[in-house]
Amino acid sequence: xxxxxxxxxxxxxxxxxxxxxxxxxxxxxxxxxxxxxxxxxxxxxxxxxxxxxxxxxxxxxxxxxxxxxxxxxxxxxxxxxxxxxxxxxxxxxxxxxxxxx
Amino acid sequence: xxxxxxxxxxxxxxxxxxxxxxxxxxxxxxxxxxxxxxxxxxxxxxxxxxxxxxxxxxxxxxxxxxxxxxxxxxxxxxxxxxxxxxxxxxxxxxxxxxxxxxxxxxxxxxxxxxxxxxxxxxxxxxxxxxxxxxxxxxxxxxxxxxxxxxxxxxxxxxxxxxxxxxxxxxxxxxxxxxxxxxxxxxxxxxxxxxxxxxxxxxxxxxxxxxxxxxxxxxxxxxxxxxxxxxxxxxxxxxxxxxxxxxxxxxxxxxxxxxxxxxxxxxxxxxxxxxxxxxxxxxxxxxxxxxxxxxxxxxxxxxxxxxxxxxxxxxxxxxxxxxxxxxxxxxxxxxxxxxxxxxxxxxxxxxxxxxxxxxxxxxxxxxxxxxxxxxxxxxxxxxxxxxxxxxxxxxxxxxx
Numbered sequence: 001x002x003x004x005x006x007x008x009x010x011x012x013x014x015x016x017x018x019x020x021x022x023x024x025x026x027x028x029x030x031x032x033x034x035x036x037x038x039x040x041x042x043x044x045x046x047x048x049x050x051x052x053x054x055x056x057x058x059x060x061x062x063x064x065x066x067x068x069x070x071x072x073x074x075x076x077x078x079x080x081x082x083x084x085x086x087x088x089x090x091x092x093x094x095x096x097x098x099x100x101x
Numbered sequence: 102x103x104x105x106x107x108x109x110x111x112x113x114x115x116x117x118x119x120x121x122x123x124x125x126x127x128x129x130x131x132x133x134x135x136x137x138x139x140x141x142x143x144x145x146x147x148x149x150x151x152x153x154x155x156x157x158x159x160x161x162x163x164x165x166x167x168x169x170x171x172x173x174x175x176x177x178x179x180x181x182x183x184x185x186x187x188x189x190x191x192x193x194x195x196x197x198x199x200x201x202x203x204x205x206x207x208x209x210x211x212x213x214x215x216x217x218x219x220x221x222x223x224x225x226x227x228x229x230x231x232x233x234x235x236x237x238x239x240x241x242x243x244x245x246x247x248x249x250x251x252x253x254x255x256x257x258x259x260x261x262x263x264x265x266x267x268x269x270x271x272x273x274x275x276x277x278x279x280x281x282x283x284x285x286x287x288x289x290x291x292x293x294x295x296x297x298x299x300x301x302x303x304x305x306x307x308x309x310x311x312x313x314x315x316x317x318x319x320x321x322x323x324x325x326x327x328x329x330x331x332x333x334x335x336x337x338x339x340x341x342x343x344x345x346x347x348x349x350x351x352x353x354x355x356x357x358x359x360x361x362x363x364x365x366x367x368x369x370x371x372x373x374x375x376x377x378x379x380x381x382x383x384x385x386x387x388x389x390x391x392x393x394x395x396x397x398x399x400x401x402x403x404x405x406x407x408x409x410x411x412x413x414x415x416x417x418x419x420x421x422x423x424x425x426x427x428x429x430x431x432x433x434x435x436x437x438x439x440x441x442x443x444x445x446x447x448x449x450x451x452x453x454x455x456x457x458x459x460x461x462x463x464x465x466x467x468x469x470x471x472x473x474x475x476x477x478x479x480x481x482x483x484x485x486x487x488x489x490x491x492x493x494x495x496x497x498x499x500x
Contacts, residue, residue, distance in 0.1 A: 032232055033233070045114055046114075090114050094114075
Protein backbone atom coordinates (compact mmCIF):
# COMPACT_ATOMS: atom_id res chain seq x y z
CA UNK A 1 0.00 0.00 0.00
CA UNK A 2 1.45 3.36 -1.01
CA UNK A 3 1.10 6.14 1.55
CA UNK A 4 1.05 9.73 0.39
CA UNK A 5 2.90 11.90 2.85
CA UNK A 6 3.72 15.58 2.83
CA UNK A 7 5.55 17.94 5.14
CA UNK A 8 2.29 19.58 6.21
CA UNK A 9 0.92 16.35 7.58
CA UNK A 10 0.85 15.52 11.29
CA UNK A 11 1.55 11.98 12.43
CA UNK A 12 1.36 10.02 15.66
CA UNK A 13 2.39 6.45 16.47
CA UNK A 14 -0.50 4.05 15.89
CA UNK A 15 -2.17 2.58 18.96
CA UNK A 16 -1.70 -0.75 17.21
CA UNK A 17 2.03 -0.84 17.84
CA UNK A 18 4.29 -0.64 20.87
CA UNK A 19 7.73 0.90 20.68
CA UNK A 20 10.39 -0.43 23.03
CA UNK A 21 14.05 0.34 23.44
CA UNK A 22 15.98 -2.76 24.38
CA UNK A 23 19.77 -2.85 24.68
CA UNK A 24 20.06 0.22 22.47
CA UNK A 25 17.83 -1.23 19.75
CA UNK A 26 14.63 0.67 19.01
CA UNK A 27 11.94 -1.87 18.28
CA UNK A 28 8.39 -1.55 16.99
CA UNK A 29 6.17 -4.45 17.88
CA UNK A 30 2.78 -4.88 16.19
CA UNK A 31 -0.15 -5.40 18.56
CA UNK A 32 -2.99 -5.97 16.13
CA UNK A 33 -3.07 -7.79 12.82
CA UNK A 34 -2.73 -5.76 9.64
CA UNK A 35 0.34 -3.97 10.96
CA UNK A 36 3.57 -4.83 9.22
CA UNK A 37 3.74 -7.61 6.66
CA UNK A 38 3.96 -10.89 8.54
CA UNK A 39 2.58 -11.88 11.88
CA UNK A 40 5.78 -13.08 13.48
CA UNK A 41 8.00 -10.14 12.77
CA UNK A 42 9.06 -7.10 14.66
CA UNK A 43 10.73 -4.01 13.28
CA UNK A 44 13.78 -2.02 14.28
CA UNK A 45 14.39 1.65 13.54
CA UNK A 46 17.81 3.00 12.65
CA UNK A 47 19.23 6.02 14.49
CA UNK A 48 17.64 8.48 12.09
CA UNK A 49 14.27 6.76 12.34
CA UNK A 50 14.51 6.69 16.12
CA UNK A 51 15.15 10.43 16.36
CA UNK A 52 12.24 11.25 14.08
CA UNK A 53 9.88 8.78 15.80
CA UNK A 54 10.50 10.41 19.17
CA UNK A 55 9.12 13.69 17.81
CA UNK A 56 5.99 12.32 16.14
CA UNK A 57 3.58 13.38 18.85
CA UNK A 58 0.40 13.95 16.88
CA UNK A 59 0.79 17.74 17.28
CA UNK A 60 3.70 18.80 15.12
CA UNK A 61 3.69 18.68 11.31
CA UNK A 62 6.60 16.85 9.67
CA UNK A 63 8.15 20.15 8.60
CA UNK A 64 8.25 21.28 12.24
CA UNK A 65 9.76 17.96 13.28
CA UNK A 66 12.43 18.46 10.60
CA UNK A 67 13.05 22.01 11.81
CA UNK A 68 13.63 20.89 15.39
CA UNK A 69 15.94 18.06 14.35
CA UNK A 70 17.86 20.38 12.03
CA UNK A 71 18.65 22.61 14.99
CA UNK A 72 19.49 19.73 17.31
CA UNK A 73 21.82 17.99 14.85
CA UNK A 74 23.07 21.06 13.00
CA UNK A 75 22.19 19.44 9.67
CA UNK A 76 20.58 21.04 6.59
CA UNK A 77 16.81 21.16 7.00
CA UNK A 78 16.21 20.02 3.41
CA UNK A 79 18.01 16.78 4.09
CA UNK A 80 16.13 16.14 7.31
CA UNK A 81 12.82 16.87 5.60
CA UNK A 82 13.71 14.13 3.10
CA UNK A 83 14.40 11.76 6.01
CA UNK A 84 11.10 12.65 7.69
CA UNK A 85 9.15 12.03 4.50
CA UNK A 86 11.00 8.77 3.89
CA UNK A 87 10.38 7.41 7.36
CA UNK A 88 6.77 8.57 7.51
CA UNK A 89 6.08 6.89 4.18
CA UNK A 90 7.65 3.60 5.30
CA UNK A 91 5.79 3.58 8.61
CA UNK A 92 2.47 4.83 7.27
CA UNK A 93 2.29 2.14 4.62
CA UNK A 94 2.74 -0.42 7.40
CA UNK A 95 0.06 1.35 9.46
CA UNK A 96 2.50 2.04 12.25
CA UNK A 97 1.83 5.76 12.02
CA UNK A 98 -1.54 7.42 11.76
CA UNK A 99 -2.25 10.81 10.32
CA UNK A 100 -3.77 13.27 12.79
CA UNK A 101 -6.18 15.66 11.10
CA UNK B 102 20.82 13.19 9.05
CA UNK B 103 24.17 13.18 10.80
CA UNK B 104 24.56 10.56 13.49
CA UNK B 105 27.86 9.94 15.20
CA UNK B 106 29.58 11.54 12.25
CA UNK B 107 27.82 9.21 9.84
CA UNK B 108 25.35 10.26 7.18
CA UNK B 109 21.96 8.62 7.07
CA UNK B 110 21.69 4.90 6.59
CA UNK B 111 19.87 3.34 3.64
CA UNK B 112 16.69 2.17 5.34
CA UNK B 113 14.87 3.65 8.30
CA UNK B 114 13.13 0.45 9.29
CA UNK B 115 14.18 -3.18 9.21
CA UNK B 116 12.06 -6.28 9.61
CA UNK B 117 13.44 -8.75 12.13
CA UNK B 118 12.50 -12.23 13.23
CA UNK B 119 13.72 -12.10 16.76
CA UNK B 120 14.22 -15.81 17.03
CA UNK B 121 16.52 -15.84 14.01
CA UNK B 122 18.05 -12.42 13.67
CA UNK B 123 21.06 -11.55 15.73
CA UNK B 124 19.18 -8.52 16.92
CA UNK B 125 21.30 -7.99 20.00
CA UNK B 126 24.61 -8.39 18.21
CA UNK B 127 26.20 -10.37 21.01
CA UNK B 128 24.72 -8.28 23.83
CA UNK B 129 23.24 -10.27 26.69
CA UNK B 130 19.73 -9.45 27.83
CA UNK B 131 19.10 -9.69 31.58
CA UNK B 132 15.97 -11.71 30.75
CA UNK B 133 15.86 -13.22 27.28
CA UNK B 134 12.94 -15.59 27.79
CA UNK B 135 10.40 -16.41 30.45
CA UNK B 136 7.97 -19.25 30.96
CA UNK B 137 4.87 -18.45 32.97
CA UNK B 138 2.99 -21.43 34.24
CA UNK B 139 -0.37 -19.75 34.73
CA UNK B 140 -1.91 -22.72 36.52
CA UNK B 141 -1.13 -26.33 37.31
CA UNK B 142 -4.80 -27.17 36.83
CA UNK B 143 -6.00 -28.76 33.63
CA UNK B 144 -9.34 -29.74 32.14
CA UNK B 145 -7.72 -32.96 30.87
CA UNK B 146 -6.37 -35.69 33.11
CA UNK B 147 -3.61 -37.12 30.95
CA UNK B 148 -2.05 -40.37 32.05
CA UNK B 149 1.48 -39.20 31.46
CA UNK B 150 1.34 -35.57 32.62
CA UNK B 151 4.06 -34.43 34.99
CA UNK B 152 2.19 -31.50 36.50
CA UNK B 153 -1.59 -31.48 36.07
CA UNK B 154 -4.02 -30.97 38.90
CA UNK B 155 -7.81 -31.27 38.51
CA UNK B 156 -9.43 -28.22 36.94
CA UNK B 157 -11.66 -27.71 39.98
CA UNK B 158 -8.88 -28.00 42.58
CA UNK B 159 -9.92 -25.02 44.67
CA UNK B 160 -6.94 -25.28 47.02
CA UNK B 161 -4.54 -24.92 44.09
CA UNK B 162 -6.64 -22.15 42.57
CA UNK B 163 -6.55 -20.14 45.80
CA UNK B 164 -2.76 -20.34 45.95
CA UNK B 165 -2.29 -19.21 42.33
CA UNK B 166 -0.91 -15.77 41.52
CA UNK B 167 -3.65 -13.17 41.19
CA UNK B 168 -4.24 -11.21 38.01
CA UNK B 169 -2.54 -8.18 39.56
CA UNK B 170 0.49 -10.19 40.68
CA UNK B 171 0.96 -11.62 37.20
CA UNK B 172 0.65 -8.16 35.66
CA UNK B 173 3.33 -6.85 38.01
CA UNK B 174 5.66 -9.66 36.98
CA UNK B 175 4.97 -8.88 33.32
CA UNK B 176 5.79 -5.21 33.88
CA UNK B 177 9.14 -6.27 35.27
CA UNK B 178 9.60 -8.59 32.31
CA UNK B 179 9.41 -5.53 30.05
CA UNK B 180 11.86 -3.56 32.16
CA UNK B 181 14.34 -6.44 31.81
CA UNK B 182 14.15 -6.30 28.02
CA UNK B 183 12.37 -9.61 27.47
CA UNK B 184 10.44 -9.80 24.20
CA UNK B 185 8.77 -13.18 24.47
CA UNK B 186 6.87 -15.01 27.19
CA UNK B 187 5.50 -18.54 27.13
CA UNK B 188 2.11 -19.11 28.78
CA UNK B 189 1.90 -22.72 29.83
CA UNK B 190 0.32 -24.85 32.52
CA UNK B 191 -1.61 -27.03 33.33
CA UNK B 192 -3.91 -25.62 30.74
CA UNK B 193 -3.33 -21.85 30.61
CA UNK B 194 -6.69 -21.17 28.96
CA UNK B 195 -8.39 -22.52 32.06
CA UNK B 196 -7.70 -19.30 33.94
CA UNK B 197 -10.73 -17.03 33.91
CA UNK B 198 -8.47 -14.01 33.41
CA UNK B 199 -6.54 -15.56 30.52
CA UNK B 200 -7.93 -13.11 27.96
CA UNK B 201 -7.16 -10.12 30.18
CA UNK B 202 -3.61 -11.34 30.80
CA UNK B 203 -3.05 -12.12 27.13
CA UNK B 204 -4.15 -8.68 25.94
CA UNK B 205 -2.19 -6.99 28.73
CA UNK B 206 0.96 -8.86 27.75
CA UNK B 207 0.63 -8.13 24.06
CA UNK B 208 0.00 -4.44 24.76
CA UNK B 209 3.25 -4.33 26.70
CA UNK B 210 4.97 -5.29 23.46
CA UNK B 211 5.66 -8.88 24.43
CA UNK B 212 5.15 -11.81 22.09
CA UNK B 213 3.20 -14.69 23.64
CA UNK B 214 3.85 -18.36 23.02
CA UNK B 215 0.86 -20.40 24.17
CA UNK B 216 1.10 -24.11 25.04
CA UNK B 217 -2.41 -25.54 25.05
CA UNK B 218 -4.47 -28.65 24.44
CA UNK B 219 -6.80 -26.47 22.29
CA UNK B 220 -9.97 -27.79 23.94
CA UNK B 221 -10.89 -24.39 25.35
CA UNK B 222 -10.38 -22.39 22.16
CA UNK B 223 -13.70 -20.77 21.37
CA UNK B 224 -14.83 -18.70 18.40
CA UNK B 225 -14.25 -15.64 20.58
CA UNK B 226 -10.66 -16.61 21.49
CA UNK B 227 -9.77 -17.57 17.90
CA UNK B 228 -11.07 -14.19 16.79
CA UNK B 229 -8.98 -12.51 19.50
CA UNK B 230 -5.82 -14.37 18.40
CA UNK B 231 -6.57 -13.29 14.84
CA UNK B 232 -7.11 -9.64 15.79
CA UNK B 233 -4.28 -9.46 18.31
CA UNK B 234 -1.85 -12.12 17.10
CA UNK B 235 0.44 -13.75 19.68
CA UNK B 236 3.36 -13.28 17.23
CA UNK B 237 4.48 -16.80 18.11
CA UNK B 238 2.86 -19.92 16.72
CA UNK B 239 0.51 -21.49 19.26
CA UNK B 240 1.69 -25.00 20.18
CA UNK B 241 -0.98 -27.67 20.55
CA UNK B 242 -0.28 -31.15 21.92
CA UNK B 243 -2.36 -33.86 20.28
CA UNK B 244 -2.98 -37.11 22.16
CA UNK B 245 -4.39 -39.30 19.42
CA UNK B 246 -6.04 -39.26 16.04
CA UNK B 247 -9.15 -41.19 17.14
CA UNK B 248 -11.59 -40.46 19.91
CA UNK B 249 -10.81 -43.79 21.61
CA UNK B 250 -7.04 -43.29 21.69
CA UNK B 251 -7.21 -39.56 22.46
CA UNK B 252 -9.58 -39.94 25.37
CA UNK B 253 -7.80 -43.05 26.65
CA UNK B 254 -4.88 -40.67 27.27
CA UNK B 255 -6.77 -37.58 28.45
CA UNK B 256 -9.34 -39.56 30.45
CA UNK B 257 -11.78 -36.75 29.70
CA UNK B 258 -14.92 -37.49 27.71
CA UNK B 259 -15.52 -34.93 24.98
CA UNK B 260 -11.90 -33.75 24.91
CA UNK B 261 -11.18 -35.22 21.45
CA UNK B 262 -14.03 -33.34 19.83
CA UNK B 263 -13.24 -30.14 21.74
CA UNK B 264 -9.55 -30.23 20.75
CA UNK B 265 -10.20 -30.73 17.04
CA UNK B 266 -12.93 -28.11 17.13
CA UNK B 267 -10.43 -25.71 18.73
CA UNK B 268 -7.80 -26.41 16.11
CA UNK B 269 -10.34 -26.00 13.31
CA UNK B 270 -11.27 -22.60 14.74
CA UNK B 271 -7.60 -21.59 14.63
CA UNK B 272 -7.43 -22.75 11.01
CA UNK B 273 -10.61 -20.86 10.08
CA UNK B 274 -9.28 -17.68 11.66
CA UNK B 275 -5.83 -18.22 10.16
CA UNK B 276 -4.17 -18.18 13.56
CA UNK B 277 -0.73 -19.81 13.14
CA UNK B 278 -0.26 -22.95 15.21
CA UNK B 279 1.80 -26.12 15.21
CA UNK B 280 1.03 -29.49 16.71
CA UNK B 281 3.15 -31.87 18.76
CA UNK B 282 2.56 -35.48 19.71
CA UNK B 283 2.71 -37.38 22.96
CA UNK B 284 3.48 -41.01 22.21
CA UNK B 285 1.86 -43.52 24.52
CA UNK B 286 0.90 -47.17 24.17
CA UNK B 287 -2.66 -45.92 23.53
CA UNK B 288 -1.78 -44.01 20.35
CA UNK B 289 1.62 -45.19 19.13
CA UNK B 290 0.11 -47.07 16.16
CA UNK B 291 -1.25 -43.77 14.82
CA UNK B 292 2.04 -42.06 14.00
CA UNK B 293 1.67 -42.30 10.22
CA UNK B 294 -1.87 -40.94 10.38
CA UNK B 295 -0.73 -38.14 12.68
CA UNK B 296 2.21 -37.23 10.44
CA UNK B 297 -0.03 -37.07 7.34
CA UNK B 298 -2.68 -34.98 9.11
CA UNK B 299 -0.13 -32.62 10.64
CA UNK B 300 1.55 -32.05 7.28
CA UNK B 301 -1.65 -30.31 6.12
CA UNK B 302 -1.40 -27.65 8.82
CA UNK B 303 0.02 -24.66 6.94
CA UNK B 304 2.39 -23.50 9.65
CA UNK B 305 4.23 -26.79 10.27
CA UNK B 306 7.68 -25.73 9.16
CA UNK B 307 9.67 -28.23 11.22
CA UNK B 308 9.52 -32.01 11.68
CA UNK B 309 6.91 -33.10 14.22
CA UNK B 310 8.17 -33.43 17.74
CA UNK B 311 6.98 -36.07 20.17
CA UNK B 312 7.20 -36.32 23.90
CA UNK B 313 7.85 -39.95 24.74
CA UNK B 314 10.62 -40.17 27.34
CA UNK B 315 8.15 -38.91 29.89
CA UNK B 316 9.12 -36.90 32.93
CA UNK B 317 7.92 -38.05 36.30
CA UNK B 318 5.82 -35.77 38.46
CA UNK B 319 7.52 -32.43 39.05
CA UNK B 320 5.99 -32.16 42.51
CA UNK B 321 7.07 -35.71 43.31
CA UNK B 322 3.57 -37.01 44.07
CA UNK B 323 4.94 -40.47 43.57
CA UNK B 324 1.84 -42.56 43.11
CA UNK B 325 1.39 -40.96 39.71
CA UNK B 326 5.11 -41.17 38.95
CA UNK B 327 5.03 -44.97 39.15
CA UNK B 328 2.16 -45.00 36.65
CA UNK B 329 4.13 -42.71 34.31
CA UNK B 330 7.14 -45.05 34.42
CA UNK B 331 4.95 -47.80 32.98
CA UNK B 332 3.97 -45.59 30.03
CA UNK B 333 7.51 -44.79 29.01
CA UNK B 334 8.60 -46.01 25.66
CA UNK B 335 11.65 -48.33 25.61
CA UNK B 336 14.92 -46.71 24.47
CA UNK B 337 14.85 -48.92 21.36
CA UNK B 338 11.29 -47.89 20.49
CA UNK B 339 12.24 -44.26 21.11
CA UNK B 340 15.16 -44.61 18.75
CA UNK B 341 12.81 -45.78 16.00
CA UNK B 342 10.78 -42.58 16.41
CA UNK B 343 13.83 -40.33 16.60
CA UNK B 344 15.18 -41.86 13.40
CA UNK B 345 11.82 -41.73 11.58
CA UNK B 346 13.63 -39.55 9.05
CA UNK B 347 17.06 -41.15 9.20
CA UNK B 348 18.86 -38.67 6.97
CA UNK B 349 17.62 -35.64 8.93
CA UNK B 350 18.45 -37.36 12.20
CA UNK B 351 22.05 -38.05 11.19
CA UNK B 352 22.49 -34.55 9.82
CA UNK B 353 21.17 -32.98 13.03
CA UNK B 354 23.21 -35.32 15.23
CA UNK B 355 26.45 -34.53 13.41
CA UNK B 356 25.87 -30.85 13.98
CA UNK B 357 24.75 -31.41 17.54
CA UNK B 358 27.65 -33.70 18.44
CA UNK B 359 30.17 -31.22 17.06
CA UNK B 360 29.02 -28.74 19.73
CA UNK B 361 27.67 -30.48 22.79
CA UNK B 362 29.50 -33.75 23.45
CA UNK B 363 31.86 -33.61 26.37
CA UNK B 364 31.90 -34.73 30.01
CA UNK B 365 30.19 -32.10 32.14
CA UNK B 366 32.44 -32.54 35.18
CA UNK B 367 31.16 -31.97 38.68
CA UNK B 368 29.19 -28.78 37.91
CA UNK B 369 25.52 -29.61 38.07
CA UNK B 370 24.24 -27.03 35.62
CA UNK B 371 25.80 -27.41 32.20
CA UNK B 372 22.73 -26.00 30.42
CA UNK B 373 21.67 -22.37 30.25
CA UNK B 374 19.03 -22.69 32.98
CA UNK B 375 18.68 -19.59 35.09
CA UNK B 376 21.29 -17.66 33.12
CA UNK B 377 19.03 -15.31 31.19
CA UNK B 378 15.62 -16.84 31.75
CA UNK B 379 13.53 -19.15 33.84
CA UNK B 380 10.03 -20.17 34.73
CA UNK B 381 7.53 -18.58 37.09
CA UNK B 382 5.28 -21.27 38.52
CA UNK B 383 1.59 -20.81 39.21
CA UNK B 384 2.27 -19.68 42.78
CA UNK B 385 4.96 -17.11 42.13
CA UNK B 386 8.10 -19.20 42.55
CA UNK B 387 10.78 -18.40 39.99
CA UNK B 388 12.65 -21.52 38.89
CA UNK B 389 15.78 -21.77 36.74
CA UNK B 390 13.80 -24.00 34.35
CA UNK B 391 10.29 -25.27 33.85
CA UNK B 392 10.98 -28.64 35.48
CA UNK B 393 13.21 -27.81 38.42
CA UNK B 394 11.08 -27.41 41.52
CA UNK B 395 13.59 -28.51 44.17
CA UNK B 396 12.76 -26.23 47.13
CA UNK B 397 16.39 -25.09 47.32
CA UNK B 398 16.37 -23.94 43.71
CA UNK B 399 13.26 -21.76 43.62
CA UNK B 400 12.87 -18.07 44.47
CA UNK B 401 9.68 -16.59 45.89
CA UNK B 402 8.70 -13.62 43.73
CA UNK B 403 6.10 -12.59 46.28
CA UNK B 404 9.07 -11.53 48.42
CA UNK B 405 11.41 -10.33 45.70
CA UNK B 406 11.90 -9.63 42.03
CA UNK B 407 12.94 -11.31 38.80
CA UNK B 408 15.96 -9.02 38.69
CA UNK B 409 17.13 -10.04 42.15
CA UNK B 410 16.70 -13.72 41.32
CA UNK B 411 18.60 -13.36 38.04
CA UNK B 412 21.41 -11.33 39.57
CA UNK B 413 21.82 -12.91 42.97
CA UNK B 414 19.95 -16.18 43.40
CA UNK B 415 20.34 -18.11 40.14
CA UNK B 416 24.10 -17.47 39.80
CA UNK B 417 24.60 -19.19 43.16
CA UNK B 418 22.43 -22.12 42.06
CA UNK B 419 24.43 -22.41 38.85
CA UNK B 420 27.65 -22.80 40.85
CA UNK B 421 26.39 -25.96 42.58
CA UNK B 422 28.61 -29.02 42.30
CA UNK B 423 27.89 -32.67 42.86
CA UNK B 424 29.32 -34.55 45.77
CA UNK B 425 27.56 -37.80 45.00
CA UNK B 426 30.26 -40.42 44.20
CA UNK B 427 27.90 -42.29 41.89
CA UNK B 428 27.28 -39.14 39.84
CA UNK B 429 30.96 -38.17 39.88
CA UNK B 430 32.01 -41.62 38.65
CA UNK B 431 29.40 -41.78 35.90
CA UNK B 432 27.62 -38.64 34.69
CA UNK B 433 30.51 -36.26 35.42
CA UNK B 434 32.80 -38.37 33.20
CA UNK B 435 30.28 -39.22 30.49
CA UNK B 436 30.94 -37.77 27.03
CA UNK B 437 27.34 -38.43 25.95
CA UNK B 438 26.18 -35.37 27.85
CA UNK B 439 24.69 -33.92 24.64
CA UNK B 440 22.55 -37.02 24.08
CA UNK B 441 21.48 -37.46 27.67
CA UNK B 442 18.69 -35.59 29.41
CA UNK B 443 20.27 -36.13 32.83
CA UNK B 444 20.11 -32.85 34.71
CA UNK B 445 19.29 -31.57 38.19
CA UNK B 446 15.59 -31.29 37.29
CA UNK B 447 15.32 -34.87 36.04
CA UNK B 448 17.26 -36.14 39.02
CA UNK B 449 14.92 -34.23 41.33
CA UNK B 450 11.79 -35.66 39.71
CA UNK B 451 13.22 -39.16 39.65
CA UNK B 452 15.06 -39.39 42.97
CA UNK B 453 14.40 -36.25 45.02
CA UNK B 454 18.07 -35.20 44.75
CA UNK B 455 19.87 -33.01 42.24
CA UNK B 456 22.65 -35.40 41.29
CA UNK B 457 21.56 -39.00 41.12
CA UNK B 458 21.94 -40.73 37.73
CA UNK B 459 18.60 -41.45 36.06
CA UNK B 460 18.92 -44.99 34.69
CA UNK B 461 16.20 -44.62 32.08
CA UNK B 462 17.79 -41.52 30.55
CA UNK B 463 21.18 -43.24 30.63
CA UNK B 464 19.73 -46.17 28.67
CA UNK B 465 18.17 -43.80 26.12
CA UNK B 466 21.49 -41.99 25.61
CA UNK B 467 23.41 -45.29 25.27
CA UNK B 468 20.89 -46.60 22.72
CA UNK B 469 21.37 -43.50 20.59
CA UNK B 470 25.15 -43.56 20.94
CA UNK B 471 25.28 -47.20 19.82
CA UNK B 472 23.05 -46.42 16.84
CA UNK B 473 25.33 -43.51 15.86
CA UNK B 474 28.43 -45.70 16.20
CA UNK B 475 29.82 -43.77 19.15
CA UNK B 476 29.68 -46.77 21.48
CA UNK B 477 30.16 -50.50 21.01
CA UNK B 478 27.90 -53.11 22.56
CA UNK B 479 28.66 -53.48 26.26
CA UNK B 480 30.67 -50.26 26.53
CA UNK B 481 29.91 -47.74 29.21
CA UNK B 482 30.26 -44.18 28.03
CA UNK B 483 32.00 -42.90 31.16
CA UNK B 484 34.76 -45.51 30.73
CA UNK B 485 35.63 -44.61 27.13
CA UNK B 486 39.02 -43.08 26.62
CA UNK B 487 39.69 -41.14 23.45
CA UNK B 488 36.06 -40.18 23.04
CA UNK B 489 37.16 -37.00 21.24
CA UNK B 490 38.43 -39.11 18.33
CA UNK B 491 35.12 -40.96 18.09
CA UNK B 492 33.20 -37.69 17.95
CA UNK B 493 35.56 -36.27 15.37
CA UNK B 494 35.22 -39.31 13.11
CA UNK B 495 31.43 -39.28 13.45
CA UNK B 496 31.11 -35.57 12.71
CA UNK B 497 33.37 -35.77 9.69
CA UNK B 498 31.85 -38.96 8.27
CA UNK B 499 29.81 -38.53 5.05
CA UNK B 500 26.14 -39.43 5.50
